[in-house]
Amino acid sequence: MPIRAPRICGCGLKIASGERCPCERKRKAEADARRPSARERGYTSKWDLERAAYLKTRPRCVRCGAAATVVDHKVRHRGDKKLFWDRSNWQALCRTCHDRWKQSHERKAAP
Structure with missing residues (x-):
């Protein structure tokens, strides 16, 4: 090889x-x-509950159809609580799509 x-x-x-x-x-x-830590960025126990409820209603990754395990923010919230909690800004992704595609996409788009 x-x-x-x-x-x-x-x-x-x-x-x-x-x-x-x-x-x-x-x-x-x-x-x-x-x-800042995840908790300082807003990922609290309230987020954990909302995330679980969202994944229950949307169990499949929007990109590949695999079992979704991550609730991703389509648009970076950057601390904006209104955008953070806006469910229309959420999408269900599998770990692979989140860690590969989404993170790669964000790195390319970063200022």
């Missing part, structure tokens, strides 16, 4: 395929430290 060639990180280090540069790990750790 072919192996991808190493890449050169922005800091100049040669990084093996599939590995992360130490500068990337440090940058991610710093970003995670600045990010």
Whole structure:
């Protein structure tokens, strides 16, 4: 099986395929430290109850039809409580679609 060639990180280090540069790990750790916790972002026990009720009425992923396990916000709410609780902004996704397609889509659209 072919192996991808190493890449050169922005800091100049040669990084093996599939590995992360130490500068990337440090940058991610710093970003995670600045990010509020899930509870601070509004994902409370009230959200847990609403999420479960939503998934009960919409048990299938809107993208692939697999069993839905995630209630995703179509438009990022960015702390806007009105948008956060707007059910028309919610969609049921399976974990794979959320973690691959949706996150990739958001990274591309990020400012």
